[in-house]
Amino acid sequence: MSPHYLTPEGEAKLQTELTDLKGPRREDLSLRLRSAIQMGDLSENADYHKAKEDQGFLEGRIQEIEAILRSAVIIEANANKETVFIGSRVTIQEEGFDSETYHLVGPTEADPRKGRISNESPIGHALMDKKVGDIAEAETPGGIIKFKILKIE
Secondary structure, three states: OOOEEEOHHHHHHHHHHHHHHHHHHHHHHHHHHHHHHHOOOOOOOHHHHHHHHHHHHHHHHHHHHHHHHHOEEEOOOOOOOOEOOOOOEEEEEEOOOOOEEEEEEOHHHOEHHHOEEEOOOHHHHHHOOOEOOOEEEEEEOOEEEEEEEEEEO
């Protein structure tokens, strides 16, 4: 099983979600199931079938989060500002475009709209182990792009 790279914030967010799923959400679902069962004939009971389906999704998500947390490698703020690694904030500039800053994270926490890119994405992969001033090349669905690394935080 490969490790899941998480920031401390990402780990806390997953722990909070897990607590919610195992507590209030599971309890609410249990009450829905009990209520649907009390209605009688389960073969034609839409509420019962929907609650069972929801229960499957809930338990699946619980198992997924537990598996992620079991194999989690927590990435602290990168003390090495010389080389890009998971946890680094990197400012890059593609020729002819404004500079952009990305926070390099594991796939579990990636959210490109918020500037958080996965180390496994084409740009994230191209950034790994680079230094300020290096030119990186990434093969994206839109073609190959080249960008310069301006700053590592």
